[in-house]
Amino acid sequence: MRGWNFSAGPAAIPEEVIQEVKNELLEFKDSGTSIIEVSHRTDLYSELAFEAKQDFIEILNIPESHEVLFLQGGATHQFSMIPLNFKNLKGNADYVVSGTWSKKAAVEAEKLINVNVIASSEGSNFSNFPQYEEWKFSNDSAYVHFCPNETMQGIAIHEAPNFKKHIVADMTSVILSEPLDVKDYSLIYAGAQKNIGPAGLAVVIISKDFMNLANKDLPKILQYAEHSKADSMLNTPPTFSWYVAGKVFKWIKRSGGLEYFQKLNRKKAELLYECLDSSDFYLNKIEKNQRSIMNITFNLSNERLNETFLEESKSKNLLNLKGHALVGGMRASIYNAMPLEGVEQLVQFMKEFESKHGWAYVKERLKKLQR
Numbered sequence: 001m002r003g004w005n006f007s008a009g010p011a012a013i014p015e016e017v018i019q020e021v022k023n024e025l026l027e028f029k030d031s032g033t034s035i036i037e038v039s040h041r042t043d044l045y046s047e048l049a050f051e052a053k054q055d056f057i058e059i060l061n062i063p064e065s066h067e068v069l070f071l072q073g074g075a076t077h078q079f080s081m082i083p084l085n086f087k088n089l090k091g092n093a094d095y096v097v098s099g100t101w102s103k104k105a106a107v108e109a110e111k112l113i114n115v116n117v118i119a120s121s122e123g124s125n126f127s128n129f130p131q132y133e134e135w136k137f138s139n140d141s142a143y144v145h146f147c148p149n150e151t152m153q154g155i156a157i158h159e160a161p162n163f164k165k166h167i168v169a170d171m172t173s174v175i176l177s178e179p180l181d182v183k184d185y186s187l188i189y190a191g192a193q194k195n196i197g198p199a200g201l202a203v204v205i206i207s208k209d210f211m212n213l214a215n216k217d218l219p220k221i222l223q224y225a226e227h228s229k230a231d232s233m234l235n236t237p238p239t240f241s242w243y244v245a246g247k248v249f250k251w252i253k254r255s256g257g258l259e260y261f262q263k264l265n266r267k268k269a270e271l272l273y274e275c276l277d278s279s280d281f282y283l284n285k286i287e288k289n290q291r292s293i294m295n296i297t298f299n300l301s302n303e304r305l306n307e308t309f310l311e312e313s314k315s316k317n318l319l320n321l322k323g324h325a326l327v328g329g330m331r332a333s334i335y336n337a338m339p340l341e342g343v344e345q346l347v348q349f350m351k352e353f354e355s356k357h358g359w360a361y362v363k364e365r366l367k368k369l370q371r
Contacts, residue, residue, distance in 0.1 A: 003317035004342035008151050008173070008295060008324070009193040012337040017247045036240050040233055049232070052246030059252055062182050062205060069204040069224065070232040070242050075101075075172045075191035078202060079108035082145070082168060082187065084222055085214040087113040089142035094118045094165075096135060098157070099126045099150025100326060105170060109145070116141060126153045129290045137165065143186060149174035151194075152324045154297030154331065155286050160184050166210055173294050175203070176252060177336060178262035186210040192241055194294070195335045197248050201241035252336065261336050268334045268343040269293045275347045281354040299329035305357055306330075316349050318342075 005012040028035040095106040097120040119130035143166040149156040151173040166186040175190040192201035220226040276284045283299045323329040
């Protein structure tokens with residue numbers, strides 16, 4: 001029996017997509033070979049790849065001013081590839097440090113370009129997201145990098161940027177969860193393993209004008225323009241991940257597109273946050289207007305119950321709720337593939353767990369007050 005997978009990534013993939021993959025795994029479209037054996041140089045795979053790209057463009061309404069690339073290395077590879085390509089513009093780049101992943105991006109970039117941290121919430125242990133009015137832009141930066149949804153901390157900024165700057169965004173854990181005005185960004189990148197498909201693939205949406213400004217003296221494999229010329233097949237791409245991503249894109253279209261998932265995701269998040277806010281047993285430390293819709297973090301007031309919570313939730317088929325080791329506590333990632341029913345099951349369990357163990361917590365607090 002499949003459980004409810006709340007993993008932050010690799011994350012849940014729609015069950016009907018998994019079933020389609022299962023049916024085609026042994027032999028793909030009468031080719032006599034499995035999809036994992038089909039060469040990326042064949043017409044069969046080229047058609048599949050082109051269709052996936054076109055569906056992605058349609059879903060996000062990506063304008064012709066931007067190119068879409070399917071690359072290897074995940075989002076982490078982009079931490080280095082971006083400064084490598086654009087350090088020739090100014091030699092400086094602005095970074096907003098709002099959580100673990102944006103900090104990692106800044107640290108990697110520092111090896112290649114002069115990084116100006118123009119806003120940071122590290123001093124508050126990333127419990128809030130620096131607001132746009134706090135961003136102190138440099139006069140000579142090549143681009144401004146930020147991560148609108150921090151997977152580990154469960155924190156987000158929900159307003160789109162509106163600056164006359166080259167905006168670069170790590171959207172790994174929020175892409176395809178809601179409509180997006182792509183023209184506001186010079187470059188968007190995302191690892192696939194949240195809302196797109198299996199790990200091993202990174203999707204890059206890049207302004208053609210911005211791409212044309214990039215460093216031409218790099219090895220071809222590190223140049224966005226070279227990947228664009230080769231239709232993302234400069235070398236062997238992650239063929240299976242690309243194939244599954246294409247199926248996920250079709251599932252999104254069949255389901256109602258990004259407007260549908262925006263409503264569904266908000267409904268799921270509201271249900272879970274309501275459970276947290278109505279209880280003293282569970283704690284969410286993020287300011288309400290900056291809470292992530294995709295990654296919901298919380299702690300138990302009595303942390304000695306953490307392992308019990310995880311064991312009992314697993315027995316109810318509620319899986320992968322343990323928070324990241326750097327943050328602790330719990331985390332429920334509720335990407336597109338998590339149905340409302342899964343969140344309802346989690347909320348029901350959390351209420352039952354509180355009823356079962358909450359009195360022990362109250363007694364412990366009373367003892368402390370009496371000392």
